[in-house]
Amino acid sequence: MSGAVPRDRSCAAALLGLPGMTPVRLARLLDGMGPRVAWAAVRAGAHPADPSRRFTAAARQVDPDEVVTRYAAAGVDVLLPGWTGYPAALVGDPGAPAVLCASGDPTVLEARPAVAVVGTRSATPYGAKVAADLGRRLAAAEVVVVSGLARGIDAAAHSGALAAGPGAAPPVAVVGTGLDVPYPRENRALWARVAAAGAVLSEAALGTEARPMVFPARNRIIAALADVVVVVESHRAGGSLYTAEAAARRSIPVCAVPGSVYSAASAGTNELLVDGCVPVRDADDVLAAVALARQGRGMVGPASSPAARGRADPGDPGPVDRLERAVWEAVDDTPTTVETVLLRTDLSLAALTAAGEELVERGLLTAGAGWWSRA
Amino acid sequence: MIASIPSAVLLGVDGRPVSVEVHVSNGLPGLTMVGLPDAAVRESRDRVRAALVSSGFLWPRRRITVNLAPSGMRKAGAGLDLPVAIGVLVASDILAPGAVSGLAFVGELGLDGSVRDVPGTLVLADALRHLRVVVAEAGLDEARLAGGDCVSAPTLAELVARCTGRRPWSDPTPSVPSIAVADGGRPPPDEGDLADVLGQPVARRALEAAAAGGHHLLLVGPPGAGKTLLATRLAGLLPDLDLPMARQVTRIHSAAGALPSGAGLVIRPPFRAPHHGVSAVALIGGGSAAMRPGEIGLAHGGALFLDELGEFPVAVLDALRQPLEEGIVRVSRSRGSISYPARFLLVAAMNPCPCGEAGVPGSCRCSPASRARYARRLSGPLLDRFDLAVRVERPAASALVARCPGEGTGPVAVRVRSARQRAAARGVAVNAHLPARVLDEAAPLDDGARVLLERHLVTGRLSARGLHRVRRLARTLADLDDDGDVLSDLHVAEALFLRGGRGLLLGEDVR
Ligand SMILES: [Zn+2]
Numbered sequence: 001m002s003g004a005v006p007r008d009r010s011c012a013a014a015l016l017g018l019p020g021m022t023p024v025r026l027a028r029l030l031d032g033m034g035p036r037v038a039w040a041a042v043r044a045g046a047h048p049a050d051p052s053r054r055f056t057a058a059a060r061q062v063d064p065d066e067v068v069t070r071y072a073a074a075g076v077d078v079l080l081p082g083w084t085g086y087p088a089a090l091v092g093d094p095g096a097p098a099v100l101c102a103s104g105d106p107t108v109l110e111a112r113p114a115v116a117v118v119g120t121r122s123a124t125p126y127g128a129k130v131a132a133d134l135g136r137r138l139a140a141a142e143v144v145v146v147s148g149l150a151r152g153i154d155a156a157a158h159s160g161a162l163a164a165g166p167g168a169a170p171p172v173a174v175v176g177t178g179l180d181v182p183y184p185r186e187n188r189a190l191w192a193r194v195a196a197a198g199a200v201l202s203e204a205a206l207g208t209e210a211r212p213m214v215f216p217a218r219n220r221i222i223a224a225l226a227d228v229v230v231v232v233e234s235h236r237a238g239g240s241l242y243t244a245e246a247a248a249r250r251s252i253p254v255c256a257v258p259g260s261v262y263s264a265a266s267a268g269t270n271e272l273l274v275d276g277c278v279p280v281r282d283a284d285d286v287l288a289a290v291a292l293a294r295q296g297r298g299m300v301g302p303a304s305s306p307a308a309r310g311r312a313d314p315g316d317p318g319p320v321d322r323l324e325r326a327v328w329e330a331v332d333d334t335p336t337t338v339e340t341v342l343l344r345t346d347l348s349l350a351a352l353t354a355a356g357e358e359l360v361e362r363g364l365l366t367a368g369a370g371w372w373s374r375a
Numbered sequence: 376m377i378a379s380i381p382s383a384v385l386l387g388v389d390g391r392p393v394s395v396e397v398h399v400s401n402g403l404p405g406l407t408m409v410g411l412p413d414a415a416v417r418e419s420r421d422r423v424r425a426a427l428v429s430s431g432f433l434w435p436r437r438r439i440t441v442n443l444a445p446s447g448m449r450k451a452g453a454g455l456d457l458p459v460a461i462g463v464l465v466a467s468d469i470l471a472p473g474a475v476s477g478l479a480f481v482g483e484l485g486l487d488g489s490v491r492d493v494p495g496t497l498v499l500a501d502a503l504r505h506l507r508v509v510v511a512e513a514g515l516d517e518a519r520l521a522g523g524d525c526v527s528a529p530t531l532a533e534l535v536a537r538c539t540g541r542r543p544w545s546d547p548t549p550s551v552p553s554i555a556v557a558d559g560g561r562p563p564p565d566e567g568d569l570a571d572v573l574g575q576p577v578a579r580r581a582l583e584a585a586a587a588g589g590h591h592l593l594l595v596g597p598p599g600a601g602k603t604l605l606a607t608r609l610a611g612l613l614p615d616l617d618l619p620m621a622r623q624v625t626r627i628h629s630a631a632g633a634l635p636s637g638a639g640l641v642i643r644p645p646f647r648a649p650h651h652g653v654s655a656v657a658l659i660g661g662g663s664a665a666m667r668p669g670e671i672g673l674a675h676g677g678a679l680f681l682d683e684l685g686e687f688p689v690a691v692l693d694a695l696r697q698p699l700e701e702g703i704v705r706v707s708r709s710r711g712s713i714s715y716p717a718r719f720l721l722v723a724a725m726n727p728c729p730c731g732e733a734g735v736p737g738s739c740r741c742s743p744a745s746r747a748r749y750a751r752r753l754s755g756p757l758l759d760r761f762d763l764a765v766r767v768e769r770p771a772a773s774a775l776v777a778r779c780p781g782e783g784t785g786p787v788a789v790r791v792r793s794a795r796q797r798a799a800a801r802g803v804a805v806n807a808h809l810p811a812r813v814l815d816e817a818a819p820l821d822d823g824a825r826v827l828l829e830r831h832l833v834t835g836r837l838s839a840r841g842l843h844r845v846r847r848l849a850r851t852l853a854d855l856d857d858d859g860d861v862l863s864d865l866h867v868a869e870a871l872f873l874r875g876g877r878g879l880l881l882g883e884d885v886r
Contacts, residue, residue, distance in 0.1 A: 020857050051821035054859030211786075237573070335735035338872065339577045339768055349580050350852060354868035357827060369879045370766040371735045 010064035011039035013071050013078045016099045017205040018042075018055045018062070023217065024323070024351045027098040029055075031322060035080065039064065074206060075195075076179045077102045087201075089114070093224045093250070094326035095346055097203035103179050104199035108170045109225065113290050114144040116226035116247070118219075118240040119153025119233045124265045127233030128156040130257050134230065135160025137283030139168040143290065146225050148218060149173040149187055149194065153232045153240070158194055170198030174221045176214035178206045216242050217346050223247035228289045230255045230280060234268030241268050244277070249330070249344060253293050255280040323347070327355040328364055328374070335371040378465035378472065381479035382458035383502040384450045385495040385665040387706075387713035388630040388672065390502030394444045395455060397462030402438030410443030412450050413663070419456045422484050427460060430488035430532040435467040449711070451665035454493040457482035457509070460531060474538040479506040482514070488531040494632025495665075497521055497625060509534065520625060520640060566611035566646070570783035571604060578605050581765045581873055583787055586612035587794035588851030589805030591699070591721040591760050593684070595879045596767030597731045602724035605767065606680050609722055610646035611784040614792045616676055623716060624676040631668045644677030647719075651686035659694045661706035666713045671698055674719035684723040685752050692757055695721070699760050721760065724767075727879060734766060759840070762807065762848045764875030794854040806851045811843045818850040823864035831871060845870045 012035040015026060028049040029038050041047035045056040071078055078101055079086040085106040090096040100106075115138055117131055131153045135145045139161035147154040154173075161171035173194045175183070179202050182188040194200055203221065204214060216239065223229055223246035231254065234240045244254045255278040259266020273279050280286050330336075330344035342352055356372055359365040365372045378397045383390040406420045427434055441459055443450050458480040464470040481499045483491040492514035493499070500508045504523035511527060518525040526544045528534035536542040572579065578594060585592040586609055594602040616624060625641045628634045634641070649658060649670040656662045660669030671679055681687060698704045702718035728746045733739035739746070758764075798806050801817050809817055820828065828845070831837035837845065849862045849870035858866065 051823065052859035052861030052863050054861075337735060337766070337768060339575075339766075342576055343574075348856070348865075349577065349872070350856070350865040350869040353872040354827075354863075354865045357864070357868045357871070361830065368736065370875065 005036070006068075007064070008035045008080070009078050010068035011035035012080055012099045013205075014059070014062050014064035014067045015039055015042065015055075016078070016101075017067055017207075018058050020054065020058075021205070022348065023097055023203055024347055025049075027323065030080075030098040071101070071206060074180050075103050076206065077106075079106065087225055089225050090221070094322060094329065095220045095224065095246075097221065099203065101179050101202045101204070101206070102199050104195040104197070105170075106172070106199040106201060108198045109144055109172060112142060112144050112169050113227045113294060114146050114172070114225055115286055115290060116146045116222045116229040116243065117153070117157035117232060118147055118222065118229065118243050119157075119231055119269075120235055120238050120240060120265055121150050121152040121154075122235075122265065123152035123156065123233050124259075124263060126259065126263075127153055127257075127265055131156035131232045132160035132163075134232070134283055134286065135162075135171070136164045138286060139164035139171065141283065141287055142167075142169045143287070144169045144198070145171045146222055147171070147173060148215075148222055149175050149191055149200070150215075151184055151187070155187055155190055157232070158190055162190075162193055162197060172198045172225070173200045174218055174225065175200060175202045176204065176218040177210050178202060178204045178208035180206045181209055183210045215239060219243040220246040220346055223252060224250060226252060227293045228253050228255060228286060230257065230286055231269050231272060231277075232257045233259060233263075233265045234272075235264055236267040236271065238268045241272070244272060245344070246346075253278060253289055255286060255289050257281070323351065324355045324358055327352060328359055331365060331372045331374055333374050335368060335373045337371045339370075341372065376466050376468065378462040380458040380462045380465070380475065381503060381506055382455055382481055383479070383499040384448075384454065385452055385498065385630055385667070386448070386711075387660070387666045388498060388627045388668055388715040389713075390495065390498040390500075391448060392502050393448075393450060393455070395458040395462050396442040396444060397459065397466040398440045398442070399435055399463070399466040400438050400440070404436045404438060406439040406441065408441045408443070410441075410446045410450065411448060412443060412455075413452075415453050416443070416450050416455055419453060419459055419484075422453075422456050422486060423460045423463065425486040426456070426484035426488045426531050427463065429486065430530065430535075432464065432469055432535075433467075435463070437467070439463060439466070451663055452493055452495075453483035453491075454481045454495075454499060456484040457490060457531075457534075460484060461534075464535065470535060470538065474540075477507055478538070479503040479508045481508060481518075482511045484531060490528055490530060490534065492517075494667075495630040497629035497634070500525055501626070516639065517629060517634060520622075520629075566643070566784075567604075567608050568611065568784045569608045569787055570781055572601065572608060572781055574781065575601065575605065575767060577765055577873075578767045579781065579787075581763045582606075582609055583612065583791060583855060584848065584851050584873065585609065585720060585722065585763055586787075587791040587805070587855055588762075588798070588848065589720055589807035590762035590848055590851065591807075592723070593758075593761040593764040593875070593879075594722070594724040594767050595727045595764060595875070596724075597734070597769055598726060600767040600769045602767050603682055606682070606722045606724055607646070607648075608784065609678050609680070609720070610644070612788050612791050613644040613677060613720075614788070614795060615642050616644055620676050627668050627672050627675055627715065630665075631673055633673055645674055646678050646680065647671075647674040648680040648682065651681070651683050653687075653691065655688075655691050655694050658691055659698075659704055659706060660715070661708050661713070666706060666708065666711070668704075668715055668717075671695070671717045671719060672704060672715050675715075675717050676719070678720040678722055681721070681723040684725040685749060689752065689754075692752075693754065696754075696756055696760075699757075723761070727766070734768070761875075762844050763873050764879055765873055766875070766879060790855050793857075794851060797854045798851075806847045806854070809847050809850070814843060814846050818846045819861050820846070820867070821861050821863050824849075824862050824867040827864045827867050827871070837871070841874070845874060848873065 042055050043059045045053040081091045087109050135157040145161040147157045158171050177183045182191045219242045223243050229247040247254050256269040256272040330341045360367045366375045380395045383392050490511045492511040496514035496517045497520050500518035501521035507524045510518045515527040621640045647670050658670045660672050698717045703714050704717040705714045727733035728741045730740045849866040852866040
C-alpha cells in the first residue's frame with residue numbers, strides 16, 4: 001500500500017462508484033488531479049471536467065469512508081497508477097484504467113513475464129485442451145497466465161495454470177463485471193481459485209453487472225498486461241480478435257494456434273496466421289515469443305517499462321491530453337472512418353467526437369464527411 | 376311513404392353522419408339515387424335489389440327515390456347498402472318504422488343477402504355514437520372500440536327478424552376494449568431484433584437516438600451494408616402507444632381499411648415502408664371520394680421508412696415536406712379538402728452516389744457531375760429535416776465491427792423509453808419537438824459546448840436553424856447516457872458528427 005494515502009483510496013473508490021460513471025469519465029476526472037482533490041471538486045460542483053455537475057448531487061450523498069469499508073469487507077483493493085499492486089505495464093498506456101479494483105495479490109505480475117491466453121467462449125475440445133496445456137506449461141515456466149475468466153478458452157487456460165502445481169506462477173484474470181459479481185455463474189468456483197492463488201482485476205465498481213460493452217473494454221486491459229497475446233481458437237469476427245487488435249495497436253506480439261481449416265472455431269485464428277501473426281503449437285513456441293518480445297524491448301529483467309512501449313512517431317502531436325492522444329494514434333495517415341477509430345479506441349462516440357473536434361481545431365487532424373486523417 | 380335511416384360515410388379519417396331518405400311512390404318502377412353518390416354507392420342499387428330478393432322479400436314494383444343528405448357532400452363506399460335496403464323495406468311497409476327507430480346502419484350487402492364489413496367501421500360507428508349501430512359481424516369488435524352501443528347481424532333476413540323482435544340480438548356482451556400495458560419485455564418478434572445487426576456502432580447509436588428523440592434519420596451507405604436491416608429494427612425500439620394516441624392511430628388505420636379484423640386497438644407504433652414506386656396520392660392520401668389516408672397517415676404515431684430515397688420521384692419527396700413541418704397532412708382535391716394527423720419518424724436509406732461506393736476519398740468511381748446530379752435529387756429543405764445522417768459501412772469494410780457483440784432490442788428499448796420519459800417531463804413527446812424558445816432552459820450549454828458551437832457557426836458549417844436541431848439532438852444523446860442537465864462539449868460534438876449532412880452525399884466538407 002505504499003504511495004497510497006488512505007483518504008486517496010476511499011475517494012477513488014467513491015468516484016468509481018458514482019452512478020453514471022464510465023472509465024472515460026473517471027479518467028477525465030482524475031486527469032492531472034489526485035483523488036482527494038477530484039472528489040472535493042466534484043462534491044463542490046467545481047470540477048473543470050464536470051462542468052455540468054452531473055456527479056455533484058450523487059457525490060454529496062456518499063461517504064468515501066463507508067465506500068472503502070465495503071471494498072475492504074469484500075476483500076477488494078482499490079488501486080491507482082503508481083501505487084503498489086497497480087500493474088506497471090498499464091502505467092502510461094493510452095487506455096489504462098484510472099482506477100483498478102483487485103482481489104487477491106496483483107503484485108504477482110511483478111518480476112514475471114505475462115502471457116494472455118484468450119479465445120472463443122464456444123471452444124472445441126481441441127481448443128480447450130490446447131488452452132489447458134498452454135496454461136499449465138506456461139505457469140510451470142513461471143509465466144503469469146492472463147485471461148478473462150469467460151467460458152471456453154479463458155476458463156480452460158485458467159484451470160490449466162492452476163493445475164501447474166507448487167512453484168508455478170499464479171494466474172491473473174481481468175473481468176468486465178464488479179469483483180463481487182462472478183460472471184458467468186458457472187465459473188464462480190474458478191474465479192475464487194484464481195483470486196486465492198493470483199489476482200482478479202476489474203475496472204468496474206462493486207455491483208456492476210455484465211453488459212455487452214464491458215467485455216471489449218476489458219479486453220484492452222488483458223492485452224496491455226501481456227508480453228505476448230495467444231489466441232487459441234476464435235471464430236471469424238470473434239471477440240478475442242478484439243484483444244488481438246488491442247495488442248497489435250500496442251506493438252505487443254500476437255500469436256495464434258493453428259486449427260483445422262474446416263473448423264469454424266479456428267476461422268478467426270487461421271485468419272490471424274494468414275495476416276502474419278506468429279503460429280504457436282505449444283508452450284515452447286510461446287516462451288520463445290516471450291523471450292523475443294522482452295529482448296526486443298531491451299527488457300530481460302523485471303517488469304516492462306511503460307515508456308519503452310510508447311511509439312516514437314515522426315508526426316508526434318506533442319503534449320495533448322491523454323484521451324486526445326489515444327484518438328490521434330488511432331487515426332491513420334490516410335482517411336480513416338470515424339467508426340474505425342471508434343472501434344480502435346474503445347471510447348464512447350461522444351468522447352471520441354469531442355476529442356476529434358479538438359484535434360481538428362489544433363490542426364492535427366483533417367476531417368471529412370465521416371472520416372479523419374492525420375494532417 | 377318516406378323512410379329516413381341514419382348511417383355514415385368516410386371522409387379522410389372522420390365519419391360523417393348521413394341520412395338515407397327513401398321515398399316509394401307510384402310511377403315507373405326503378406330506383407334513382409341523388410345526393411352526390413360515388414360509383415360504389417350508385418352500384419348499391421343492384422346489390423340491394425339482389426340481396427332483398429334472395430332474402431325472400433318482395434322488391435316493390437314502384438318508383439323508389441333515394442336521397443343522401445346532406446346533399447353537398449360526396450358520399451363514398453359500399454357501407455350505405457344496408458341503410459338503403461332497410462329504407463326500402465320501411466318505405467314499402469314491409470318493416471314498421473318503430474322497429475328501426477334509434478338504430479343506425481353501416482354495412483355492405485352481398486348478392487346472397489349477407490351483411491359485410493366495410494373499411495372504417497370504427498370511425499363510422501364513432502360518428503353515430505348517439506345511436507345503436509348495426510354493423511356486420513366481422514366489424515363488431517372494431518365498431519365497439521368507438522365505445523358506443525353496437526350490434527350485428529349475419530344476413531339481411533336475420534337482421535329484419537332481430538329488428539322486429541322475432542329473434543334476439545345474440546351478440547356477445549360488449550367487452551371494454553383493453554390496452555395492453557407495456558411490460559418492459561421484448562417487442563413482438565415480427566419487429567426483428569437489434570441483435571441481428573453486427574457491429575455498426577455509429578449507425579446503432581444514431582438509430583437509438585432517432586427512436587428516443589424522434590429525430591429523422593438518414594442512413595447513407597453502399598449496397599449490402601445493412602441499411603434496410605438497421606432501419607427495420609427501429610420498429611422494436613419504439614415504445615407502445617399511449618391510450619389517446621392508440622385511439623387516434625386505430626381510427627386512421629380503420630379509415631384506411633388497414634385494420635385487420637379482430638385486431639383491437641393498435642398499440643404498437645406503426646412501421647410503414649412504401650416502395651419507391653409509390654404514387655404521391657398513395658403516399659399523401661386523398662384517393663377516392665372517401666379521401667383515404669395514405670402511407671404517411673398510416674405512419675402517424677410510428678415510423679415511415681423510405682428505402683432507396685434517391686429513387687423516389689421528386690414530386691413525391693416534395694409532398695413530404697409540409698407534413699414533416701406541421702405534423703398534419705392537408706389534401707385538397709376537386710371534391711374537397713381534408714386534413715389528418717401525420718406525425719411520424721422519418722427514416723430513409725440511400726446510396727451515397729450512383730456507383731454506391733463513395734465514402735472515404737478515392738473509393739467512388741462516379742464523375743463529380745453525376746454525383747452532384749444525384750445529390751440534387753434531394754432538395755435542401757428535405758435534407759435539412761434529417762437531424763441524423765450517418766454512413767453505414769459494409770461490415771467487411773471495417774473488419775473489426777462484428778467483434779463486439781451487439782446489444783439486443785430489449786436493453787436499448789429500455790433506454791429509449793426512459794429518454795422519452797425525460798422528454799415528457801419537459802412537456803413534449805420527444806426532444807425533436809422542443810420549441811426553440813425553451814432550449815435555453817431544457818438544453819443549457821456549458822462553456823465547452825458553447826465554444827464548439829460558435830466555432831461551427833462562425834465557419835458557416837452550422838446555420839442558426841441547424842443550431843436548434845443540434846441542441847435538441849445533443850439533449851437526446853445526453854438523456855440516453857443518463858448525463859446531467861447541462862450539455863457538455865461531448866454530446867454537442869457527437870450531435871454535430873451524427874448530423875452528417877450534405878457532405879455525406881457530395882464528399883465535400885473537408886476541413
Ligand atoms: Zn460513386
